Amino acid sequence: MEEVFKIFKIDSRDAEKIAAQINKPHQHNFEELLIGKEGQLEHFIDFRSELMEAPFISFVTQGKVHRVKPLPKHGRCAIWGIRFKSEFIAETTFRLYASFHDNASFCIENNQQFVRLDSICEMINDEYQQDVPDFSVIRDLLSALFTMIQSARNKQNRNNDETMQISSNTFRSFLALLDKHYKEARDVNFYAEKLFMSTRNLNNICQKVLHQSVSEIIETRRLTEAKNLLMTTSLNIAEIGYKLGYNEKTYFTHAFKRKSGITPSAFRKEMKKIIS
Numbered sequence: 001m002e003e004v005f006k007i008f009k010i011d012s013r014d015a016e017k018i019a020a021q022i023n024k025p026h027q028h029n030f031e032e033l034l035i036g037k038e039g040q041l042e043h044f045i046d047f048r049s050e051l052m053e054a055p056f057i058s059f060v061t062q063g064k065v066h067r068v069k070p071l072p073k074h075g076r077c078a079i080w081g082i083r084f085k086s087e088f089i090a091e092t093t094f095r096l097y098a099s100f101h102d103n104a105s106f107c108i109e110n111n112q113q114f115v116r117l118d119s120i121c122e123m124i125n126d127e128y129q130q131d132v133p134d135f136s137v138i139r140d141l142l143s144a145l146f147t148m149i150q151s152a153r154n155k156q157n158r159n160n161d162e163t164m165q166i167s168s169n170t171f172r173s174f175l176a177l178l179d180k181h182y183k184e185a186r187d188v189n190f191y192a193e194k195l196f197m198s199t200r201n202l203n204n205i206c207q208k209v210l211h212q213s214v215s216e217i218i219e220t221r222r223l224t225e226a227k228n229l230l231m232t233t234s235l236n237i238a239e240i241g242y243k244l245g246y247n248e249k250t251y252f253t254h255a256f257k258r259k260s261g262i263t264p265s266a267f268r269k270e271m272k273k274i275i276s
């Protein structure tokens with residue numbers, strides 16, 4: 001996507017067109033928000049597939065492998081799609097990563113709160129359709145939309161510590177560093193030194209935010225990319241391991257199985273069955 005922002009709506013006819021196309025799991029270089037008003041969504045993400053009934057919210061961070069299949073129900077489908085580059089609302093993007101990093105979707109009650117979400121989408125769409133849209137207005141409305149989505153999640157008692165998560169500038173800096181260096185064989189000391197802090201303090205921050213140690217987060221990021229490569233390339237197991245800093249195939253296989261419960265080869269076969 002070349003634009004920094006785009007909004008669109010999927011109806012039953014669009015859903016039928018998508019169903020008729022070749023639709024493989026893929027990655028993209030933008031963030032994507034889906035808000036379902038009517039119909040269903042078959043969503044393959046985080047290496048599992050689920051069928052969601054509207055109303056629902058789904059957020060796909062850039063780089064995540066996923067596939068969506070909007071499905072009409074009783075002949076009706078209405079899903080808002082919003083795509084934007086992470087720099088469009090950088091602070092909000094970090095908040096969204098903290099909120100949706102391992103749980104991309106959730107259902108929401110069809111109440112006044114959801115009606116307000118739909119109204120904001122209409123306002124964003126109206127501004128976007130102008131001959132010369134004011135992107136500062138769109139940015140403010142989009143930030144308000146995500147604030148309301150966050151409120152909806154909090155009311156469902158999810159991620160109760162997210163207020164603390166959002167305020168963690170150190171954690172945000174750590175994520176930025178990790179995204180640059182996760183393919184390298186870097187340990188906790190490397191990241192702590194880059195952030196001018198002790199390994200103990202960095203571990204404490206990561207434990208508070210994601211309830212994982214720095215080492216666990218590093219390994220999770222590397223193995224998530226390994227899963228992406230297993231799904232989207234024909235590289236063999238040793239080649240994938242080497243790309244991610246595992247010099248020994250046996251060590252890579254052991255680390256992958258310890259984290260995922262199955263070997264890389266078994267994972268690749270399982271994913272082929274799911275997406276075929």
